[in-house]
Amino acid sequence: MLHKGDALLEVCDLTVQFGGVVALNEISLEIYNQEILGLIGPNGAGKTTLFNCLSRLYRQSSGDILVHGQSITPFSPEDMAARGIGRTFQNIALFETMTVFDNVLTGAQFAMNCGLAADIFGGVKLRRERGETRDRIMHLLSLLDLADIADHGIADQNFAVRKRIEFARALAAKPSLLMLDEPAGGLNREEVAHLEDLIRQVRDQFKVAVLLVEHHLNLVMKVSDRVVAMDFGQKIADGLPQAVRAHPQVLQAYLGEDVA
Amino acid sequence: MIMESTDMTEGRTGPHRNLSVPLARLGYAAALLVLLAATSGLEGYDLFLASSILSYAISAMGLNVLMGYNGQISLGHGAFFAIGAYTAAICIDRFAVPFTLTPVIAGIVGMGAGWLIGKPALRLEGVYLALATFGLAIATPTVLRSDLFAEWTGGVQGLFLGIEPAPEWMGLDLDQSIYLTVVAYFGLFAFLTLRLVQGLNGKAWIATRDNPIAARAMGFDVTRAKTRAFVFSVLACSVGGALQAVAVQFVAPDSFPFFLSIALFTAVVVGGLCSPLLGPLLGAAFIVLVPNVTEEIWQGGSWAVYGGVIIGVIAIQSRGLAGIMTGITSWVRDRITGQTTTRYERK
Numbered sequence: 001m002l003h004k005g006d007a008l009l010e011v012c013d014l015t016v017q018f019g020g021v022v023a024l025n026e027i028s029l030e031i032y033n034q035e036i037l038g039l040i041g042p043n044g045a046g047k048t049t050l051f052n053c054l055s056r057l058y059r060q061s062s063g064d065i066l067v068h069g070q071s072i073t074p075f076s077p078e079d080m081a082a083r084g085i086g087r088t089f090q091n092i093a094l095f096e097t098m099t100v101f102d103n104v105l106t107g108a109q110f111a112m113n114c115g116l117a118a119d120i121f122g123g124v125k126l127r128r129e130r131g132e133t134r135d136r137i138m139h140l141l142s143l144l145d146l147a148d149i150a151d152h153g154i155a156d157q158n159f160a161v162r163k164r165i166e167f168a169r170a171l172a173a174k175p176s177l178l179m180l181d182e183p184a185g186g187l188n189r190e191e192v193a194h195l196e197d198l199i200r201q202v203r204d205q206f207k208v209a210v211l212l213v214e215h216h217l218n219l220v221m222k223v224s225d226r227v228v229a230m231d232f233g234q235k236i237a238d239g240l241p242q243a244v245r246a247h248p249q250v251l252q253a254y255l256g257e258d259v260a
Numbered sequence: 261m262i263m264e265s266t267d268m269t270e271g272r273t274g275p276h277r278n279l280s281v282p283l284a285r286l287g288y289a290a291a292l293l294v295l296l297a298a299t300s301g302l303e304g305y306d307l308f309l310a311s312s313i314l315s316y317a318i319s320a321m322g323l324n325v326l327m328g329y330n331g332q333i334s335l336g337h338g339a340f341f342a343i344g345a346y347t348a349a350i351c352i353d354r355f356a357v358p359f360t361l362t363p364v365i366a367g368i369v370g371m372g373a374g375w376l377i378g379k380p381a382l383r384l385e386g387v388y389l390a391l392a393t394f395g396l397a398i399a400t401p402t403v404l405r406s407d408l409f410a411e412w413t414g415g416v417q418g419l420f421l422g423i424e425p426a427p428e429w430m431g432l433d434l435d436q437s438i439y440l441t442v443v444a445y446f447g448l449f450a451f452l453t454l455r456l457v458q459g460l461n462g463k464a465w466i467a468t469r470d471n472p473i474a475a476r477a478m479g480f481d482v483t484r485a486k487t488r489a490f491v492f493s494v495l496a497c498s499v500g501g502a503l504q505a506v507a508v509q510f511v512a513p514d515s516f517p518f519f520l521s522i523a524l525f526t527a528v529v530v531g532g533l534c535s536p537l538l539g540p541l542l543g544a545a546f547i548v549l550v551p552n553v554t555e556e557i558w559q560g561g562s563w564a565v566y567g568g569v570i571i572g573v574i575a576i577q578s579r580g581l582a583g584i585m586t587g588i589t590s591w592v593r594d595r596i597t598g599q600t601t602t603r604y605e606r607k
Contacts, residue, residue, distance in 0.1 A: 055477060078479050078482070087477055089473075093471045094474070095466060095467050097466060097470055106467055109464075109479065110478065110480075112460060116456065116461060118459070119460060120459075173478070173479070
């Protein structure tokens, strides 16, 4: 193994079935602190199923997922932010009628006092708490080069900026694991290069582990510390990028080469 | 759709830092003073109309939270208006509760009913919720008319509300006492609505409306947000109903036809979705004044005007009367200052 110590996230023999179709078949993998793990595989390999299972949008038929050693099976999607798991969406799911700042703020709200009385009556303690969150988010926005458009709407922003806003929103929750669902989709070559820097910057500055689910093999191989390859709902390779890239089953899955 | 500006962001950046909040507060205080001044400026029927508008505006503020901020459509809030009105009437008729307190009891009863109805109803989305709530609106007059509850509701005859004016030393006549009570509740609901909409509950409502899956991923409890919006809208509608009953001093089943629910819906949309105060106020003025005023000018033609104005307002400005008004004021301001105001609008 590449890493010593306890895993941040452990997936143990996870199986997901839709009707009779087995989308994930006894998958096991671990993610360690501050590690960038690339997850690759052809279409239908089960990457998105695994992703949605980790976000609790899907439920597994057997197996378990542990975060810091604790099972997340009983939890719902809205509980995951509090467990330190943040995510972005493949097709960008920002709140279209909010400002950039407010979108990022929604990432932090789960840890704040959201009661009716808190909103209505306020108070010194609450104002300080909200002021601190506001400052933290402004700091986050400036780290991600978004401070200038904090008060702007989402509608005017281009695709690459929207991706950064989604990153910021996920990071506002102070996650220990950031899950990225095909972040390079729809980006041009230059933007993919920026994304590569952004992922490393985020890992280094925010001390998060990153699970990168991606079609863009070049990006995954360049940025990942370790790569897991999947095909037909099963793990076919797990290791250093160059090792996985040369793995016969991976070559077969991607290129259809018969490496017998 | 409008970009909601909020307390968390207001006055945070730019040269006008910390200026917009006090300015807004000054505006609210001025508006409240105008409403108070109307007590002596208006009399008789005009004061009654003003009370009516404000009580409908309270209901519209609540419904705007549900429909505007949380994006759920209800065509049945007239039923909660009726529950509030009858609660007030029964409180006064049976238990001699002072009329100033009846909205509080009506609000509690209404919230109970809203919670019971909201729990199952909120599993429905969009047109299904609209239709289910519309069923509620259609059934309401029949239930009120029924002999089953006639002992309490007065059946077809309805109930008169015997209302005592304020103590003599205050120097207020009956219309003025009622009007000032309505203004007090209006102020309270304006405050509640603004605080909630600008706070984290407002974020939860908008997030749930804009993208429920992302909202859940950000840790929002979507069901709780919807329930809170629904219960708040029901609270406002039953308090508005109670005040309207007090202003009319009479309730009967015919005062709460299903069209009342459509009128409340109209007030919210024509007034302007997501305009927390101005929209409901203008919308309420529209549904109260247009039928009354046009009937004087063109007998029998008021519904043609009512319908025509609705189509006109929505065609010009999907943000309703409030959108038209802010459009005009920012146009004037731009002319004066020579600047362009940034307007966040969704394409």
